[in-house]
Amino acid sequence: MVRIEGLAKSYGSTPALRGVSFEVPRGQVVGFLGPNGAGKSTTMKILAGYLAPTSGAAYVGGIDVAADRVATRRMLGYLPENNPLYEEMMVLEFLEFVSEVRRLPKEGRSGRIKNAVERCGLTTVMGKDIGQLSKGFRQRVGLAQAILHDPDLLLLDEPTSGLDPNQIAEIRELIKQLGKEKTVILSTHILPEVQSTCGRVLIINDGKLVADDAPERLAHGEGGTVSVVLASRLGSSLEPAQVQSVLERVPGVTSVQAAQGEGAGTLGFTLRYGTEDPRRELFEAAVRSELALLEVRRQHVSLEETFRRLTAGEAAPRASDPKPQPTA
Numbered sequence: 001m002v003r004i005e006g007l008a009k010s011y012g013s014t015p016a017l018r019g020v021s022f023e024v025p026r027g028q029v030v031g032f033l034g035p036n037g038a039g040k041s042t043t044m045k046i047l048a049g050y051l052a053p054t055s056g057a058a059y060v061g062g063i064d065v066a067a068d069r070v071a072t073r074r075m076l077g078y079l080p081e082n083n084p085l086y087e088e089m090m091v092l093e094f095l096e097f098v099s100e101v102r103r104l105p106k107e108g109r110s111g112r113i114k115n116a117v118e119r120c121g122l123t124t125v126m127g128k129d130i131g132q133l134s135k136g137f138r139q140r141v142g143l144a145q146a147i148l149h150d151p152d153l154l155l156l157d158e159p160t161s162g163l164d165p166n167q168i169a170e171i172r173e174l175i176k177q178l179g180k181e182k183t184v185i186l187s188t189h190i191l192p193e194v195q196s197t198c199g200r201v202l203i204i205n206d207g208k209l210v211a212d213d214a215p216e217r218l219a220h221g222e223g224g225t226v227s228v229v230l231a232s233r234l235g236s237s238l239e240p241a242q243v244q245s246v247l248e249r250v251p252g253v254t255s256v257q258a259a260q261g262e263g264a265g266t267l268g269f270t271l272r273y274g275t276e277d278p279r280r281e282l283f284e285a286a287v288r289s290e291l292a293l294l295e296v297r298r299q300h301v302s303l304e305e306t307f308r309r310l311t312a313g314e315a316a317p318r319a320s321d322p323k324p325q326p327t328a
């Protein structure tokens with residue numbers, strides 16, 4: 001449905017995209033992540049035909065966007081970053097206006113509008129001025145204009161930005177529904193959104209693609225932590241340094257930090273691991289050292305941590321690094 005090949009774009013002498021390539025097959029819902037200024041909106045504008053690349057090419061449905069913008073725009077719906085709307089128009093009036101601009105066949109226009117309005121939950125505000133609507137409803141209007149011509153591809157640039165948690169949940173649900181039948185590229189800064197909505201994540205940083213994978217693989221492939229609480233099996237008191245060195249020698253464990261225990265006679269630690277789950281080896285080491293494991297709790301690295309590591313440059317912490325100390 002979408003193919004991007006070596007896409008580069010500079011604004012004057014500022015490079016915004018430095019050779020981005022990816023493909024999105026029909027039906028996929030893709031999360032497009034990246035820090036501010038990474039090049040997400042630039043990529044979407046090029047795909048939508050509103051901006052020409054400096055080099056490289058973007059194809060929608062096999063057609064080069066630069067060669068035939070009219071044809072490619074017919075196949076896609078675009079919700080731009082700031083969702084520009086005509087504030088003084090009524091919702092219905094605006095959707096009629098968009099139909100006119102898009103030259104949708106007069107016949108069946110009202111049916112299309114009705115369909116978009118119903119899908120986006122706008123029935124109760126049809127006669128209201130857009131300027132009077134809450135942000136959540138404005139986003140719905142933006143989505144309605146994007147799906148009016150029933151395109152196969154939706155480009156949604158931060159559709160939930162600036163919304164309250166209830167509105168976010170509503171818009172997210174709407175996108176999920178749309179994703180059942182359409183190809184969607186969704187840019188967002190809300191990482192849980194991607195985990196709940198998208199089957200694939202692209203991460204862009206400084207104009208370059210730095211990750212392309214399923215959200216759970218991006219998160220879990222990075223390892224995580226195991227929190228443990230230990231006591232002595234013999235009822236004797238524990239020597240923290242000794243226990244720590246036992247834990248450090250468990251295969252798979254990359255670092256050990258003291259943490260909260262559970263009261264007298266117990267010690268708590270946080271173990272970090274890379275790709276290998278250390279829990280089996282941990283049980284065996286505990287038995288050998290006469291330690292009782294009162295608690296073992298594993299946590300995967302979150303998508304957020306992976307995102308930060310991939311986009312924060314050299315200084316970003318890895319899962320295997322000790323936790324940063326707060327600075328004074």
Ligand SMILES: Nc1ncnc2c1ncn2[C@@H]1O[C@H](COP(=O)(O)OP(=O)(O)OP(=O)(O)O)[C@@H](O)[C@H]1O
Nearest residue numbers: 011014015016034035036037038039040041042043
């Ligand atoms: N019209 C413009 N003129 C000059 N520079 C621009 C213009 N639009 C974007 N840029 C620059 O291009 C780079 C990429 O911007 P872009 O808007 O694509 O990022 P983004 O990933 O969408 O960021 P955000 O998360 O803040 O929306 C940034 O450095 C930005 O300052």
Ligand SMILES: [Mg+2]
Nearest residue numbers: 040041042081
């Ligand atoms: Mg943007």
